Amino acid sequence: MNKISFNKKIFNPKIFQTVENVLKSGWLTHGKYTSLFEKEFSKYVKSKYAVTVSSCTAALHLSCLACGFKKGDEVIVPSMTHVATAHAVEYTGAKPVFADINLYDGNISLNEVEKKVSNKTKGIIVVHMAGSICDMKKIQSFCKKKKIKIIEDCAHALGTVSNNTFAGNFGISGCFSFYPTKQITTGEGGMLTTNNYSFYKKVKKLKAFGIDKDIDKRKKQGTYNVQLLGYNYRMTDFQAAMGYNQILNYKKNLKLRKKLAFLYSKILSNNSNIKLPKFDKESSYFIFQIFIKKNIRDKILKFFKNNGIGVSIHYAKPIPDMIYYKKKYKLNLNNFNNSKIYADTNISLPISEYMSVEQVKYICKKLLLAIKIYDK
Ligand SMILES: Cc1ncc(COP(=O)(O)O)c(C=O)c1O
Missing domain, CATH: 3.90.1150.10 (Aspartate Aminotransferase, domain 1)
Structure with missing residues (x-):
C-alpha cells in the first residue's frame, strides 16, 4: 500500500482554471467570487448571511468584538480546543474562562459551564469537536436564562447537523475554517455566518478597517468614512474562487x-x-x-x-x-x-x-x- 497522507488535498482542474482566471482578471480582492462563495455558503448551511474572512480566528475575533466583549467581561470556552478559540476572547480584553469537556465526544460539558458561570459571564464559545455537535438544545436554554451570547466555533463542523439545523445557526454567529487540514480549504481563510442583520452589518465593517461603504457603493473613487476601529480580515478573490468550487461539491x-x-x-x-x-x-x-x-x-x-x-x-x-x-x-x-x-x-x-x-x-x-x- 502506498503512503496515506493525513490531509493532502487533490484539487480538480476547474479550481486551477478559476484561480488562473481571477489572477488574469486583475480583481484580486473585492471580486465576484467573494460574493459567489458567500452566497453559496449561506445557501449550504442555511444561514441568512455569510461573510468571507482571512481565517476562522478572524471570524472568532470579529464575533467577540461584535458581541461587545471587553475588559471586565468573562467568556466561557472549552479547555480542550485549538488555542484560537481562547485567543479570540483574549484579544478583546475579556477573560476566557475554561470549562472541562466530556469524554469521549470532546465537547464542552454543560455541568462544567454551570460551575464556571458568574455575573461577569457575557458569552460562551462552543466548539463542535471533530464535527460532532455540542448539546445545543441544553446550551441554548441555559444561555437564554443567563442572558449569555453563544458563538459557535465551527472550524471542524462544516455540514454538521442537529435537529435539521446546520452548525453555525445555533448562536449569534458560526465561525468556519478553511485551513489546509479542513474539509474545504482556501490555504488560509474562514467564513462567519449569522442570522442577525445588524450583527452582519457590524462584522462587514469591522472586517474591512471600519469603512462605511463597500467599493461598489462609492459614488467617487476612494471616498468613504470610518466610524470605528476595524481590521483587515478580508479574503482574496482567488481564495474565494477555490472555496466556491469546493462548497459546490x-x-x-x-x-x-x-x-x-x-x-x-x-x-x-x-x-x-x-x-x-x-x-x-x-x-x-x-x-x-x-x-x-x-x-x-x-x-x-x-x-x-x-x-x-x-x-x-x-x-x-x-x-x-x-x-x-x-x-x-x-x-x-x-x-x-x-x-x-x-x-x-x-x-x-x-x-x-x-x-x-x-x-x-x-x-x-x-x-x-x-x-x-x-x-x-
Ligand atoms: C477548533 C478550532 N478553532 C479555530 C481554529 C483556527 O482556525 P484558523 O486556522 O482558520 O484561524 C482551528 C484551527 O485549526 C480549530 O481547529
Missing part, C-alpha cells in the same frame, strides 16, 4: 467521509482496547478520533509513522496547560481532568474524500496489529 465530499467513518466504526468498535464515539450520521467527520491507553498511545503513533500512515492528535495539550494562559490566570491542569485524559489518549485517523475503502481497511488492520504488539 461539498455534499459529495461529506457523503464519502460518512461512508468511511461508518466503516472505521464498524471495524474498530468491537475492540476493547480502543474507545471511540458512536457513529454519528449527522457529524461532518473532520477527523476520525479514537482513544488508546496512555501508556501505548505514542508507540502506536510511531508505528503508524513507520508504516507510512499519516495520523495526528487533536489536541496534545489542553489550553490551561499552555504557558501563556497557565501563568496569566494561574491555572492548574488537575482541574481539567477530562481534557488531560483526552490529550493523552486521542489519535486522529485520516479521513477524506480522496481516501478509499481499502485504505481505511488497511489502516484498521495495522492499528489492530499494533495494539496486539504493544498492549501486553
Whole structure:
C-alpha cells in the first residue's frame, strides 16, 4: 500500500482554471467570487448571511468584538480546543474562562459551564469537536436564562447537523475554517455566518478597517468614512474562487467521509482496547478520533509513522496547560481532568474524500496489529 497522507488535498482542474482566471482578471480582492462563495455558503448551511474572512480566528475575533466583549467581561470556552478559540476572547480584553469537556465526544460539558458561570459571564464559545455537535438544545436554554451570547466555533463542523439545523445557526454567529487540514480549504481563510442583520452589518465593517461603504457603493473613487476601529480580515478573490468550487461539491465530499467513518466504526468498535464515539450520521467527520491507553498511545503513533500512515492528535495539550494562559490566570491542569485524559489518549485517523475503502481497511488492520504488539 502506498503512503496515506493525513490531509493532502487533490484539487480538480476547474479550481486551477478559476484561480488562473481571477489572477488574469486583475480583481484580486473585492471580486465576484467573494460574493459567489458567500452566497453559496449561506445557501449550504442555511444561514441568512455569510461573510468571507482571512481565517476562522478572524471570524472568532470579529464575533467577540461584535458581541461587545471587553475588559471586565468573562467568556466561557472549552479547555480542550485549538488555542484560537481562547485567543479570540483574549484579544478583546475579556477573560476566557475554561470549562472541562466530556469524554469521549470532546465537547464542552454543560455541568462544567454551570460551575464556571458568574455575573461577569457575557458569552460562551462552543466548539463542535471533530464535527460532532455540542448539546445545543441544553446550551441554548441555559444561555437564554443567563442572558449569555453563544458563538459557535465551527472550524471542524462544516455540514454538521442537529435537529435539521446546520452548525453555525445555533448562536449569534458560526465561525468556519478553511485551513489546509479542513474539509474545504482556501490555504488560509474562514467564513462567519449569522442570522442577525445588524450583527452582519457590524462584522462587514469591522472586517474591512471600519469603512462605511463597500467599493461598489462609492459614488467617487476612494471616498468613504470610518466610524470605528476595524481590521483587515478580508479574503482574496482567488481564495474565494477555490472555496466556491469546493462548497459546490461539498455534499459529495461529506457523503464519502460518512461512508468511511461508518466503516472505521464498524471495524474498530468491537475492540476493547480502543474507545471511540458512536457513529454519528449527522457529524461532518473532520477527523476520525479514537482513544488508546496512555501508556501505548505514542508507540502506536510511531508505528503508524513507520508504516507510512499519516495520523495526528487533536489536541496534545489542553489550553490551561499552555504557558501563556497557565501563568496569566494561574491555572492548574488537575482541574481539567477530562481534557488531560483526552490529550493523552486521542489519535486522529485520516479521513477524506480522496481516501478509499481499502485504505481505511488497511489502516484498521495495522492499528489492530499494533495494539496486539504493544498492549501486553
Ligand atoms: C477548533 C478550532 N478553532 C479555530 C481554529 C483556527 O482556525 P484558523 O486556522 O482558520 O484561524 C482551528 C484551527 O485549526 C480549530 O481547529
